[in-house]
Amino acid sequence: METKVYMPTPTNIRHCAALLKRGDIVAFPTETVYGLGADARNETAVRKIYEAKGRPADNPLIVHVADAAQIKEIAADIPAVAVKLTESFSPGPLTVVYRKKSIIPDIVTGGLQTVGIRIPAHPVALDLLRDAGVPVCAPSANLSTKPSPTTAKHVMEDMDGRIPAVLDGGACRVGIESTVIDVTTDPPRILRKGGIPVEEIVRVIGDVGVVRSDSTALCPGMKYKHYAPKAEVLFSAYYDDMHSTICEYYDKLKTSGKNPVILALAPRAKLYGSRAVMTVGADYRAYAHNLFADLRLADEKGYTVVIAEGVEPKGIGESLINRLIKSSGGQII
Ligand code: TXA
Numbered sequence: 178m179e180t181k182v183y184m185p186t187p188t189n190i191r192h193c194a195a196l197l198k199r200g201d202i203v204a205f206p207t208e209t210v211y212g213l214g215a216d217a218r219n220e221t222a223v224r225k226i227y228e229a230k231g232r233p234a235d236n237p238l239i240v241h242v243a244d245a246a247q248i249k250e251i252a253a254d255i256p257a258v259a260v261k262l263t264e265s266f267s268p269g270p271l272t273v274v275y276r277k278k279s280i281i282p283d284i285v286t287g288g289l290q291t292v293g294i295r296i297p298a299h300p301v302a303l304d305l306l307r308d309a310g311v312p313v314c315a316p317s318a319n320l321s322t323k324p325s326p327t328t329a330k331h332v333m334e335d336m337d338g339r340i341p342a343v344l345d346g347g348a349c350r351v352g353i354e355s356t357v358i359d360v361t362t363d364p365p366r367i368l369r370k371g372g373i374p375v376e377e378i379v380r381v382i383g384d385v386g387v388v389r390s391d392s393t394a395l396c397p398g399m400k401y402k403h404y405a406p407k408a409e410v411l412f413s414a415y416y417d418d419m420h421s422t423i424c425e426y427y428d429k430l431k432t433s434g435k436n437p438v439i440l441a442l443a444p445r446a447k448l449y450g451s452r453a454v455m456t457v458g459a460d461y462r463a464y465a466h467n468l469f470a471d472l473r474l475a476d477e478k479g480y481t482v483v484i485a486e487g488v489e490p491k492g493i494g495e496s497l498i499n500r501l502i503k504s505s506g507g508q509i510i
């Protein structure tokens with residue numbers, strides 16, 4: 178199959194919307210990561226997503242809609258707390274899990290009676306959703322286990338020849354996936370940390386539960402190997418002089434013939450002297466924006482081990498820690 182990359186002109190967006198409506202799959206940009214979309218009501222179309230990604234079918238997909246009115250067509254009931262969340266954070270990197278209506282087939286939700294819904298804050302995604310006029314379920318547009326794609330080039334690395342179309346909307350602003358919150362329980366529970374920090378959610382709706390990221394029965398996607406480049410990833414715990422430990426590991430790896438690189442915040446790069454460093458930007462937002470792109474870049478540059486700096490567990494830092502633990506397979510130094 179030939180995979181075409183489309184610039185997001187109105188004509189091209191309409192063309193991709195037509196592909197979705199007739200049961201084809203299309204990769205498209207969102208503010209978090211690129212998604213691989215299908216008409217969520219069409220089982221045959223949804224099956225194509227699992228095939229293209231090599232994704233286990235018990236891992237539920239997030240349904241993307243253009244506005245709050247469309248949520249009502251899919252969610253069986255909408256608690257007051259969900260209305261508050263949508264008013265505060267949508268469009269944006271928040272997915273809300275509701276009880277589902279039967280219009281959403283089991284293949285979308287991995288057999289669960291709930292459905293995750295989000296309104297993406299990306300003009301191309303919103304235009305595509307409006308033109309298609311159907312709810313679009315979409316996981317991240319990477320091969321299963323690879324880092325999520327944050328550019329159309331990343332999507333092509335994984336999906337060239339496997340899907341008909343990629344809409345190129347440039348680099349994704351946030352760079353890590355949405356926060357997933359389940360409102361079918363009281364209090365609501367955060368199932369996956371992501372683009373909206375937990376503190377911001379607490380400020381709007383008060384206390385929430387936070388499900389441990391190893392609680393896979395609740396957020397099935399979290400049990401699989403994830404976000405892994407070819408290189409081995411080591412992730413440092415956060416403490417004042419973590420750079421000393423990182424340098425020690427780097428030097429040992431180098432002596433044993435490996436080709437390591439350190440992922441560091443730009444203002445800290447000088448702490449590593451002449452060692453190979455890839456800077457992830459000035460702050461945690463930038464680190465999140467660049468993480469997946471830099472893991473892929475490390476492979477491209479031939480590094481065999483990535484040592485990622487630790488971050489403080491606050492704000493977006495908590496979401497970063499979750500992704501770094503997954504990418505490293507839990508190899509914390
Ligand atoms: O930012 C994002 O969320 C991106 C963009 C494309 O929107 N999508 C994304 O999808 O990250 P995916 O499939 O890679 O991850 C979806 C996560 C999985 O961990 C899955 O288990 C969880 O959301 N999820 C989806 N529906 C759920 C449900 N009904 N109950 C519990 N967890 C759910």
Ligand code: MG
Pocket residue numbers: 316317325
């Ligand atoms: Mg994913």
